[in-house]
Amino acid sequence: MKFIKNIVILFLLIPTLFIVSCDSNLVEINENPNGVEPNLADPNLLISTVMTGLATSTTSRGYAGDTGAAAQFIQRDSWSDNRYDWSTGSIWSTNYNLLRTNKIANEQAVALGLEFHEGVTLILKSMLFGNLTDYYGDIPYSDALHGNNLDGEKPTYDTQESVYKGIIVDLETAATLLEGSSFENVDASQDVFYSGDASKWQKLANSLALRYYMRLSEKLPSFSQEGVTKTLSKPLISSIDDELSLSYIGGITSQSWPESGLFGSASAFYRVKPCTTITDKLKEFNDPRIAVWFAPVATPTKVVPANEIPGGGDIAEQDGIRYINEETLEENGYAIYSSKTYAADIEAGKTLIDTSSVYVGLPVAVSNADPYTYNLNTEGSRGGTNSYVSRMNEVFNLKEDGGNLLKARLFSYAEISFLKAEAAVRGWGSNAETNYLEGIKASLEVWGVSDTYSAYITNSGVAFDGSLEIIMQQKWIANMFNGDEAYLDWRRTGFPTLNAGPLARENVMPLRFVYPSDEINNNTANNAVGAASLEETTYSNTDSNDSPYAKPWIVQDVTKPW
Structure with missing residues (x-):
């Protein structure tokens, strides 16, 4: 940098x-x-x-x-099970x-x-x-x-x-x-x-x-x-x-976007995949930022009748498209991905197929092991080599001119606008809708798609309805790549809805990091006092009191996020 x-x-x-x-x-x-x-x-x-x-x-x-x-902006598809x-x-x-x-x-x-x-x-x-x-x-x-x-x-x-x-x-x-x-x-x-x-x-x-x-x-x-x-x-x-x-500014690894492959391992970039939580929401809103952040899937999948399979058989690829015989789905234990049913399908032992035509994300906690085989990827090797799931945009791999996009954004104008909108909705400030729209406008501008503003703010689910939820949802999207604020906003308000995933360690998202072992071992007495301030939950009783699912003071005696 x-x-x-x-x-x-x-x-x-x-x-x-x-x-x-x-x-x-x-x-x-x-x-x-x-x-x-x-x-x-x-x-x-x-x-x-x-x-x-x-x-x-x-x-x-x-x-x-x-x-x-x-914050469920990304999932990793190799050397990580995403189980939280x-x-x-x-x-x-x-x-x-x-x-x-x-x-x-x-x-x-x-x-x-x-x-x-x-x-x-x-x-x-x-x-x-x-x-x-x-x-x-x-x-x-x-x-x-x-x-x-x-x-x-x-x-x-x-x-x-x-x-x-x-x-x-x-x-x-x-x-x-x-x-x-x-x-x-x-x-x-x-x-x-x-x-x-x-x-x-x-x-x-x-x-x-x-x-x-x-x-x-x-x-x-x-x-x-x-x-x-x-x-x-x-x-x-x-x-x-x-x-x-x-x-x-690039030039060397320490000045380049994290996990980019230009100065390091290409697989480090390829292992980072968009999460379906964000891709589903962006597709629902027809959000133009999706094309800035993510790449279209290299090989989209279509489930079709048997007579439409090129060359016959049950599965084939032709002209960059993979075709799967719809008549074989049940016998092979396949299920087509849906945000509403995918968790139940995974828990039922189904194998998911995502038929999204452009952007295919990786669902949260979808595997007990590395999810590099997601969406019937048969390449069988780690390193992100899955042509059936979207990658991050090549801008973040430094293979294209990033222009003004590649920045560490620690506090954005969009964030302050959404904070002011939230204050107004809580009755602590004024001009909720004006500040809400200003936050959206600012985010679209920094990502180079400001020309879509007028149309975007009229979309269903985006048009202002006066609720805290809609403000936090747009703030979450605008905080893309600032996972700290996006996650902490969720922990504070419960918005947007973030589910832990079907194969996560627990049924809820974690609340904190555990103290480092060096601190526990070398400052034992004082650390024990700090850990004792945590509140045990039904999800933390398999750990010591220093658990990711124990409640620190800020979420004790409140109803959010769970």
């Missing part, structure tokens, strides 16, 4: 001063003899590293990782490592009186800690990043409630720090998000506060309402130009 070179700079600049929350029995500070003292480090170089790390990890999760699959048997995810070590770097930058900014850098580091801190508490629950927060003290004490855990509220306080502080137009020592080339524009950072701080106030809408409705109401009057992201995004 742009300015990815600064990731290398990080390792040259930063001595190993902190452990996150769990590492080793060291009681002395380790110092890198080749490093630079923290009080000599340039915060401009440090924050650019945090920005790029945050952007790449978020997109990697949301495109082809845990959260992209959880969640473990630690990839967030803990990544985020705490970035937080360590960000802490040094923040301390330098405070020491030097650099309000711009202090505000930016508070925003980055909030986003990184926000990810962590979203997915784990209670975490080391106020006591994190200090390492062991001389008595060997390890960082304690803060409650999820206190972490969320602390994040909001930091964001509101950051917005105040970023008021004005004159700041010292701002290197615009190192600010890879906003090129040193403090007004855009301030809008982001307020927009993130709105996101986190709304995150608490079901758990703490009064607190949420008060926060949302006051934040709506502040400067917010107000155009696509204000979005928090970062372009993938």
Whole structure:
């Protein structure tokens, strides 16, 4: 990604001063003899590293990782059974490592009186800690990043409630720090998000506060309402130009779209398949974004009478189309895919055939093993070589010019528009329909299909009906590749409906990641306190209390998502 070179700079600049929350029995500070003292480090170089790390990890999760699959944008068809048997995810070590770097930058900014850098580091801190508490629950927060003290004490855990509220306080502080137009020592080339524009950072701080106030809408409705109401009057992201995004510029793997095959394994790209949850909905709405995100199936399937099979027999391919004799379906245990019946068909032992003429997705949790044989794929090898299921658009494989499409989109103008629409539907704001339509328009524009807007918003299921469900459904579509927000919106509101799939580990979707084993082993006592705050459910009783199906505080005593 742009300015990815600064990731290398990080390792040259930063001595190993902190452990996150769990590492080793060291009681002395380790110092890198080749490093630079923290009080000599340039915060401009440090924050650019945090920005790029945050952007790449978020997109990697949301495109082809845990959260992209959880939001049911994608499924993987090899080396994954898609059963949602969640473990630690990839967030803990990544985020705490970035937080360590960000802490040094923040301390330098405070020491030097650099309000711009202090505000930016508070925003980055909030986003990184926000990810962590979203997915784990209670975490080391106020006591994190200090390492062991001389008595060997390890960082304690803060409650999820206190972490969320602390994040909001930091964001509101950051917005105040970023008021004005004159700041010292701002290197615009190192600010890879906003090129040193403090007004855009301030809008982001307020927009993130709105996101986190709304995150608490079901758990703490009064607190949420008060926060949302006051934040709506502040400067917010107000155009696509204000979005928090970062372009993938290509050239090398680290600067390229995740799982693309141009600089790595081609099968990494081919293993990522569109999920039927999103393809079915896009087809239902006649949504033009489907052609931007997904490729037409290479070999569509038609079920026809025996006399229409080319060359006779029960199955044949001709001119890029596969034909199957309809009279043999029952005797072979085949069933034609339908979103309404596929789960029951799988549970009945049927083999699915998808006769979609253009886009064929991979259903959720459709196999107990790798689903590379889905839709009667007989090639019999892993690696995504299934010509009977659609692939992602070649734009994401870097085989075509991605133009302005290949971006890490961490906070979009569409998202703020849908947040405002939701606030209005809840009675906490105004202009629900206007903001809803603005969110759709913004998403269509960034994906290059804005000319379809007028027709699209009149489609059945898209035309505004005043419900929370329709807002969350369009927000889910607009958050394509930002799996974090799409999944967390579902966990908060239950919209859109996401089923775990016929062969998932449990009958419901998971709610959290489990704590990493290193943390459990090295910060055992404090971790046990954090894990004890989780609420056991009927789906978590086969695990310890640290289960993907145990409820963290934010979904305790609420009715969503299950």
